[in-house]
Amino acid sequence: MNSFNLDKVGITVCCALLLSLFALPFVSLQPNRIMPGQSMGLLDSAGLFELAPLLLMLALTSLVSLVNARLEIRLALAFLTLLALVHGVGASASALLADAGALARVSLNGGFWMSILWLSLLITDATIRLGLRPLVRLVLVAILAGTTIAILASGHWDDLSLLKEYRNQSDFWQQAIRHLQLSLGSIIPALLVGIPLGVCCHRSAPLRALLFPLLNLLQTIPSLAMFGMLMIPLSLLAASYPLLAELGIRGIGAAPAVIALFFYSLLPIVSNTTIGFDKIDASVLEAATGMGMNARQRLYQVEFPLAMPVILTGLRVVVTMNIGLVAVAALVGGGGFGTYIFQGLGQTAADLVILGAAPTLLLAFLFAIIIDTLIALLREGRP
Structure with a gap:
């Protein structure tokens, strides 16, 4: 019953x-x-x-x-x-x-x-x-x-x-690739910079007290304002150094989008890395030291594996956030699905707006599911 x-x-x-x-x-x-x-x-x-x-x-x-x-x-x-x-x-x-x-x-x-x-x-x-x-x-x-x-x-x-x-739209798949390039292109440098910074913040309270307010400040700047702030110095660099302009570093296009997304990505990665290392039980580290591990071995064989689910949680936030913000980057010539969103708004064509918005939403959802699966598998694999 x-x-x-x-x-x-x-x-x-x-x-x-x-x-x-x-x-x-x-x-x-x-x-x-x-x-x-x-x-x-x-x-x-x-x-x-x-x-x-x-x-x-x-x-x-x-x-x-x-x-x-x-x-x-x-x-x-x-x-x-x-x-x-x-x-x-x-x-x-x-x-x-x-x-x-x-x-x-x-x-x-x-x-x-x-x-x-x-x-x-x-x-x-x-x-x-x-x-x-x-x-x-x-x-x-x-x-x-x-x-x-x-x-x-x-x-x-x-x-x-x-x-x-x-x-x-004959360039739909080219814009899809562009969207992924801009979304994910800033994540690799953010990981290379953010994870070491997170480890340093875990070990140094003064560095944490100095760095976190700065990263929080960057996070509060609206995306359009960030793109606009970057356009001026990048335009000056491109005018002064033509080689940079040939490499695509200009005031409009991919460069301001990738740099802005890099800045936005730092806070979730640094903070989650710091939290992940903070949550490691001290007795586990003592046991690793007692087994004869040096500092490098303890870092890569014990601390990183234990902190990885929390670090991946930060990565999940970054990926989904970047996929959404790239749509705004179309306003500065970044390309991606945002191109269709703003074209549709300008033409009052609702279906063209949906053509840009729906793939953006689906991409964010799929990447979130994949990263959530990795986090769950890592947690299941713990003893």
Whole structure:
């Protein structure tokens, strides 16, 4: 009997899911890519035949989520409902454009995006309560990502305005590589500088008292202000030394973006390294010394492995932060997905904005999952 008790989390999320799908507009039919269109609910966007898989999976997921049923079943149904939602919105776009003009567009609306959020919460809740191992969670994310890519590659979403914007951008993958280069390019030097500084701060209280306020001050400077502050000295350097300009060190472009991200990356790396070393039990270090280890051996064989989960937590913060900040760097010619965000804002083309924002969000999520998996594996490997 206990297995059929009402689940408060399931009730809340399912009610929110159903309200999002049936009370909010699901898609919008626009006369072209810029002009506002007519918002349409789920049941108005396509026929019952096209929406039957989604409606069936919604009913099953809602019933199972209301009670404390087996978590494996809840996870599988939520996953299948997410796929049915992706299928349903593609079918809706095709149905709406069948009788529309050549320039008409179908855009995703609030009901779709909110439903994605609630289904993701259902999947996350079931995953956490199942206590799945880190690699299993990573495999689930890979399956979901692979299935989504397969649906996009199949052409099922080709009638959506978002995919039409993608096809109009011939440099999409070049901008994706640029975004990764700018996001990750500042992290390696930040690690090379930040980890030794963190170790020194752990061992020297005066250095910690001097360095941390400075790094905190850098962290409070808004990103646009940081980019602007760097443009002047970099422009002067490029004008004085043409070789630097040929190497790409100019007032606009990648140079101010990478330098600014380097400054922003230092505080999380330095502070987490310091905290990781501070948390090491002194008795462990005494035991290592008693075994005959010298200072270098103790550092690399004992202290770093024990502090690594905390250091990786700082790296997780840095990676996700940098991926988001690179979008702002497009304002100074840095490139990346932010280019589409600001182009879309200038053209009042919402789907072009989403084309830049959605990959940025997904990149941050994927890197966070990967680093979280590494942290969990390191903690599991401890005796």
